[in-house]
Amino acid sequence: MGCRFTHGRYADVVFTACSKTKNKGDEPASPDTAIINYVESQEIFPNPERGFVHNYIVYSEGTGLNSNTLSALRNNNVTMIVRIIYLEKFRDKPLSNAQLTLITQDMATLRNAGMKAVLRFAYTDDMNKPDAPLAIIEQHLDQLKPIFTDNKDVIAFVHAGFIGAWCEWPSSSNGLATP
Numbered sequence: 001m002g003c004r005f006t007h008g009r010y011a012d013v014v015f016t017a018c019s020k021t022k023n024k025g026d027e028p029a030s031p032d033t034a035i036i037n038y039v040e041s042q043e044i045f046p047n048p049e050r051g052f053v054h055n056y057i058v059y060s061e062g063t064g065l066n067s068n069t070l071s072a073l074r075n076n077n078v079t080m081i082v083r084i085i086y087l088e089k090f091r092d093k094p095l096s097n098a099q100l101t102l103i104t105q106d107m108a109t110l111r112n113a114g115m116k117a118v119l120r121f122a123y124t125d126d127m128n129k130p131d132a133p134l135a136i137i138e139q140h141l142d143q144l145k146p147i148f149t150d151n152k153d154v155i156a157f158v159h160a161g162f163i164g165a166w167c168e169w170p171s172s173s174n175g176l177a178t179p
Contacts, residue, residue, distance in 0.1 A: 046077040049116060049156045055082045058106075060089035061098045065106045070113035080156055081110075083117045084167075087140065091123050091132045095143045103144070107151035120159040122167030129165070130173035137162045137176075 054073060056065060065083070073081070083106060090099065110117055121140070123131040132140070140162070148155060161167035163176045171177050 044077055046074070046079045048079050051080070052078055053080050053082050053118065054078065055084060057084045057086065058102070059086045061096065061102060064102055065109040067109050067113060070109060070115055074113050074115055079114070080116045080118065082120060084120045084122065086125060087121060087123050087132070088129075090136070090140065091130060092136060095140055100143060100147065103147055104151075107147065107154050110154045111151075116154050116156040118157045118159065119155060119161075120167055121161045122165070123162070124165050127165045127171065131164055131176070132162070133174045134176060 058064070065081075070081070085103065087095065087099070090096070106117070121144075123129075148158065159167060160169070163169045164172045169177045
């Protein structure tokens with residue numbers, strides 16, 4: 001196998017091009033080489049799924065994301081938010097149509113703004129209040145699955161979430177913060 005390291009005049013990135021070729025006697029292998037030249041720029045540009053994020057919290061059946069707020073962020077080269085969704089009203093029952101609609105509308109608002117979200121679901125923001133039992137979490141995940149599937153283009157990541165206060169798994173009133 002032959003490899004050659006190349007880089008453009010202004011590039012900070014080094015590319016390696018390798019190819020499997022058989023040597024005939026002492027003939028050197030001739031790798032396929034792609035040379036890409038990058039021009040240095042001081043321009044600030046949006047970097048999808050990276051960079052600074054803003055947290056936007058919503059409680060059960062609350063107010064959806066604001067398109068003007070997201071557009072202003074996007075105009076400042078912010079491409080992603082963290083959407084923290086508290087499901088405090090649903091610790092012991094299925095998610096309501098209103099809650100599912102809120103999440104669906106948030107995804108459309110993100111898409112229209114050209115942004116993505118990290119989603120985090122929790123049942124409480126207080127260590128003294130309960131989270132949900134496993135059966136409820138599984139039911140909610142089943143309800144959310146179509147939203148996740150339909151909006152995979154605007155969902156950068158989904159935090160493990162659901163367990164404990166702030167969904168950070170420090171403890172669980174239902175014994176779920178265990179290996």
